[in-house]
Amino acid sequence: MSATLSQNMLVAVPLAPLVGSIIAGFFGKAVGRRGSHIVTILGVAIAFVLSALVLKSVVVDGARFNATIYEWMRLGDLKMEIGFLVDGLTAMMMCVVTFVSLMVHIYTIGYMEEDPGYQRFFSYISLFTFSMLMLVMSNNFLQLFFGWEAVGLVSYLLIGFWFKKPTAIFANMKAFLVNRVGDFGFILGIGLLLAFTGTLNYGETFAKSGELAQLTLPGTNWMLLSVACICLFIGAMGKSAQVPLHVWLPDSMEGPTPISALIHAATMVTAGIFMVARMSPLFELSDTALSFVLVIGSITALFMGFLGIIQNDIKRVVAYSTLSQLGYMTVALGVSAYSVAVFHLMTHAFFKALLFLGAGSVIIGMHHDQDIRNMGGLRKYMPITWITSLLGSLALIGTPLFSGFYSKDSIIEAVHESHLWGAGFANFAVLAGVFVTAFYSFRMYFLVFHGKENFRHKPFPGEHDHHDDHEGHHEPHVPHESPWVVTAPLVLLAIPSVVIGYLTIEPLLYGEFFKDAIFVDSARHPAMAELKEAFHGASAMALHGLSTAPFWLALGGVVVAWWFYLIQPAIPAAIKARSGFLYKLLENKYYMDAFNEKVIAAGARMLGIGLWKGGDVGLIDGAVVNGSARLVGGIASLTRFLQTGHLYWYALVMLLGVFGLMTWQLWPTLGGLFGR
16 A cells, blocks of 8 residues: 555545534524534544544554645745645544544534524534644644644634623633733744744754754853743643643633533643644753753642642533643653653543533533532433543543553653653652542542432522422422433543553554654653663553552542542531631632732733823824924914014015125124224
8 A cells, every 4th residue: 555645635634624614604594503513513524534544544554744735925945835744643633633523513412402603613613623633734833823823713712602701701811812922932932943944844944953952042042942942832831721821721611511622632722732742853952941841741730630629610620630631741741751741642632521521411411500519419310421421530540441541650650760850849740640630530520420419409509590480499400311412422432531541552652653753862861761661561551550659649539539528528628617728729729810810911901001191192192193283383373473464574574685685795794894
């Protein structure tokens, strides 16, 4: 078989969801609700099938593709083009994005069934899929930036999908602004690389990486490549929600649950992880940049996990879990275990999409109540949602044989083997995070599916929890299992959540799957080489995992959650009452939102008002525009005294002028006479 890929087939992968998005968006009324979901699901299904064929060709036949599809313009020697780079990394991302997106599309039929914006939502999520595919398939920085900004724009539309809801409007604006901060760093990094290499093409840039490593930033003694890589990573901090640019992601829960799953599992938040892995030939040459990545990821992994412990909104618990797991991926990037980071990205996409869609199923069953304290005992009412959510939770906490175990334990081992600055703190953070993850995951699981049926009396009623009958008696809603269009994606996502890690760890981490996509300098960063030496198969790894610290920490987290919330529920309340400032610190999310609103936003507002009043009103309108008008008016008022309109006055002035002209040459002579 041929070792090349068809250009037409590759072009069809992103275009299929785009066509579905256009039809649902512009012709939604004409094709109707049913037609809208058919065309968008068909488009994403075509993209998934083609992506699976691409993956097969890449794995079995060793096929690769790196070429320009369309040249947009030339500026001197600089080419701006649309091009595709397809290797193991791209093919895997294409399959993950399209499969999770397909599951979300099917799930949306049931979840958004009664929403008036049905066609618009399907158009948005298909456009989101197109944007992400363009990002991961790009072979140049221009197209990467286009996909990067496109997913940001569509996420803005989706988070604020319910645009009449004030909290949704605030959340989408917050996501948009925070991501602009990260994107500013991102475009600076691209600009630096362009300025010193003269190209936007990945391959050409990587070929000059050795030269870049010898340069310093003009006017400083900073290594140019370190500055460029840190700027690129600041962009990743925005997209992949790393501290301190993480604040937008929990609030993105204001959007409908299907988009929460799509954003948090396989698309937007993973873009930063993918980008750093793709840029591995550059990051490998800067230990400074790697240490920066490592420390930021460690802080995110641990401290965002702490926030998940106190959340009561079911979607926010899963959201903070996403933040923490993104921190784990970033930590792996920081120790040069790029393939492990991407491996965790892949496994996480399946079990996190499962947990989000499972949370959405619970919300449907609970008639849109999202407070886990009002749930309990749902296991017998929602058996499919229960078992799939349990499988997703077991994968998340790293239970041996489950997909999350292989990727998460590989991260922990890679950090342990690293000798970079910051690795000591990172090692503590990822180990402590195991206990924290298990605790908050099973706190949610036990409160939702076991224990007292609190939905019968709702100890924490919300604004929509008053359902009185005509006689004034309170009739609680009894939870029910969701329709098949909701549960089928749960089952299909549960399967890879369990088995995908076992099946793929060897080729992805220790085989040649990423051989020409990810570059690691084993001499300087030996973590992956040492992991390969200690690996003796997926079964042996799982068996060994039963005796390691991460397993016992995870088990301890589960047991503590079971004891606190099923056996002795008074203990958490007592701890909360005695924690004082610590609980307030967590409740206020380390006061980062308050700092952003009261310092950064207030400072920006004051700066804006100052520029408006001082610059626009005072300088431009006051001094330049109105000042020049006043100057002309002042001059005109003086000349008005000379321009009287009387002929005798003009005649006198003319005579005086003629006299002056006739005698002006005599003035030096007269001056000389009077001077003697």
